[in-house]
Amino acid sequence: MTFTFALYQAMPGGPAEAMRAMILAESGQVGGSVNLDLLNQMVEHYANVNPDKPLHVQYYNYLHSLLIQGDMGTSIYQGEPVLDLILQSVPWTMFIGVYALALGYTVSLFLGAVMAYKERSLFDSVASIGVIFLNSVPYYIFAIILVYVLGIEYSVFPINGRYGTFVDPGFTLEYMSSVVRHATLPVVSMGILATGGALTMRGNAIRVLGDDYVRVAELRGLRRSRVAMQYVGRNSVLPLYTQFMIGIAGVLSSTVVVEEIFAYNGMGKLLYDAVLLHDYPVLMGTLLVFTTITLLAIYIADLTYGYIDPRISTGDSNE
Template sequence: MATHYLVKRFGQAVLTLVATVTLSFFLYHAMPGSPAESLKNVILSQAATGGTTVDIERLNQLVALYTNVQPDQPLYVQFYQYFSSIILEQDLGTSIYESKPVTTLIFERIPWSMFISVYAMVIGYSLSILIGAVMAFKEKSRFDSVSSSILIALNSIPYYIVGILLIYFLAIQNSWFPYGGRVSSSVTAGFNIPFMQSIVYHAALPVLSMSMLGLGGALTMRGNSVRILGEDYLRVAQLRGLRDSRIATQYVGRNAILPMYTQFMIGIAGIFSSAVIVEQIFSYPGVGLLMYSAIQTQDYPLLMGSLIMFTTVTVIAIFIADITYGFVDPRISAGGDNE
């Protein structure tokens, strides 16, 4: 892989992150109600409740502690403080209502969001590859037509509607699954079977809802496979007497999956953003629910930190897809004229 290609892609990733931090700063200042003034009012209200007073200098220091920005400084100084604290120190500020570092809150929740997101992606795309391949081999059959109709119908139903239906029928009506939380309070946390079973059990409905996002890839897999089935090299393989299983896996399956690889990597970012709604529906305490709570409580440092985290995940996923696609598909010359 060409070094200049890696440098170019890495530079694009860094510029995207810099642009995101810059945008979040100006969004912070453009928000209605002046976040800095809102924070000052919260601090003054808390001080009044406790029977104490806060002078202007101390008030500005507290605002700077939460937001990494001195509100009494010029805009360019505030931008430098904000930018340097995030990029150089990885300090996203302090949550107003949790009174904890934003980074700590995000990293406490992100393993749970990653668990259900990656779990859903793997299930959704694995099923789509399997179903799409079978549909291609049975092209124009009853199975192909019925499966296509079902997949088109599923793609037209938003995943959050699926989530609500799952809660109603499987959690409320039949009590087969819990409709909230991430683990049962009756099990002991740790590396033990009951705890891990409880995690999987509580994640089942959110994962099933989010995995609907990956099933649309079955139609893509079918189209890729049908196109490859008509290639000349496949006929040559059949004339050579190669086994059908080898042709299906090494010739058809491998080449049909390649275009879906980038979709899978970018889909990781998409499914993280969908976690905001899914976690709120299922009361699943991940980063998505944390971000939703930040919106509800106008916790601006936490909201901006979550935005930067989601963007970072997106950029990393796309960057990994860019630098690894050349290894996955040897036909692609990374950094070439058609990059």
């Protein structure tokens, strides 16, 4: 919250001055007689910051409004509370973000495991080059390619919106299938971000394959599938857990561009439009939510990793 407030105050020309200019432009009073008290009240209404107050007082009022009242201000262009706009957009962004992560990491796990078992083979070499290529090309390039090929050229999937124009929202098969079809291309585009985990999975699996307990399991005559799943796969995937949680930050940041490309009305597009329109209250609110979700995911990963991998522990019962 302190960081967003500092960024807000550090904007060129000052946010209050910029908002004054926008309010005057919207009201058509540029260059005319202006009631400064009324203008400052409007700025305070939109941004929760009174430009007449000292900086430390503005900061206190900002935190008080945010923490006690849950007030993030009002959108200058949409005229709605910022919190309401965010609550309307967050579920859609989390929907495509979670599925993109799940898709990308599922492919990474299976591909990385096969690459490890076929180490130094032709498949391993080709797959490694392919994964490196996917992670070298910006994800939005793939988004544009998918729009052209699957959306425009062959019309397999829709290229804009969250669901069909003539579909009524509700728990119906028509609505849910429309939501899935509209989310397919954004999910695939962002899922490419997570394919880099295949190389990490490959390295982990190769390391585990050389451990003594894997050799003992093979000498005991256990089925190869059981060794692969319970011994190699389970222990190889553990280091990817933290990477998966941190990957939420990458997926959230990618929604800013992907949602604009697909005209998908989520948090990313809300932030993108706020930047273009200089809608400072929305910009501050979305930045705060993005940061909170990212830090919360990393914190959860830090707290739960010891339960997922009991080998990671510190101290003993006496400490």
